[in-house]
Amino acid sequence: MISTLVANLEVDLDVELFDRSRRYPTLTKAGETLISQAEILLERHSRFLAVADALSVTLESRVTLAMAPHIKLANLGEIIRDFSAEFPSVDVEIQSFTAGEIQRLIKQGAVDLGIILEPEGIPEAIDFRSLGTLRLVCVSHPNSPLALKPSVSWEELRLHRQILLKEAENANSAILKASSSIWQVSTATEAIDLVQADLGWSALPMHAVDAFVQTGALKILPLQFETKPYAERPVDMIWSFEKPMGQATAKLLDTLSEKGIIQNSVVT
Structure with a gap:
């Protein structure tokens, strides 16, 4: 046939x-x-x-937004407040999953919109828009051998234990996985606890470590292979183009794309 x-x-x-x-x-x-x-x-x-x-879709009753745990929007509350005023009958559900889980849930139709670090390749049936960049820094205990160096090379990072944020295992972001000795954690808070105990170094979002750096509890490592004190990784909004998008979801997508601000610091 x-x-x-x-x-x-x-x-x-x-x-x-x-x-x-x-x-x-x-x-x-x-x-x-x-x-x-x-x-x-x-x-x-x-x-x-x-x-x-x-x-032909009527106004949906709920919009579900999933965000990778290490990504924060500085003005998310303001955006959701304005959205709620425009769509008072629509419930908003905000969840936290790894990038892989978010992509899977988007394809299954269980999540409407997702915010993740830019993937190596856009999966089938998923569309995206760029939201900005997330700043990442390598930090260690202030008295660690790495912290005492005027600059740190890639090879020197490899020689010391890395506290790896699981979500950061992205083939497009080699800085996030460098060491041959790795301990994995699920959250930035867990990584910070271990780094403060001088158990290794970690590559973490600037907004998560900024306050600790300001108090001297952590030190940002000056990297030889980065032109800035931090590395930047693109952040994308993703959704399924195979799933009909309701009016409220489309509005939230446009607003987040136009006004969403990636949080890169908690210190003003």
Whole structure:
């Protein structure tokens, strides 16, 4: 059945899509070119259907926003307050998951919007907008061997234990996973506790450690391979383009994209 459909398509297009000279057919160069175009058309078709469905969707009763635990929006409360005033009948649910969990829940339709560090590649059926950047710093106990150095190289980081924030395991952010000796934690608070006990160094969001640095409880390591005292990683808003988006969700997406401020410091 499939082979007949393919053969008919080749006749209609007047193009040979498969090389059948071997036991198992393989795509010809023309076939490879056309299949990529077909994938684009299928994606556009999915987006078209989602937009069409959204036009007939009534106002949703709830909007669910999921955020990676290390990402904070400085003005989230203000944004949600204004959203609630415009949509008083719509409940807002804000949850915290790892980036991988958020992507999975978005694809399943259990979460409407997600905020995560930019992934290595955008998963299938997920769209995104950039929200800004998250600043990360490497910190240690102020009396640790690394803290006593005028500058720290990549190799020197590798020689000392790293307290790794699990959520930070992102192949697009090599600075976050450097050492050959790693202890993993789930939250920045746990990482800070271990670093304060001089059990290792950690790469953490600036907003999580800023107050500790100001009091001298932690020290930011000056890295040889960064031009700034901190590293910056892109933050994205993601959602499924296959799921019809209601009016309230679309409004929250636009507002967060236009007005959301990534929190990078708690010290003014």
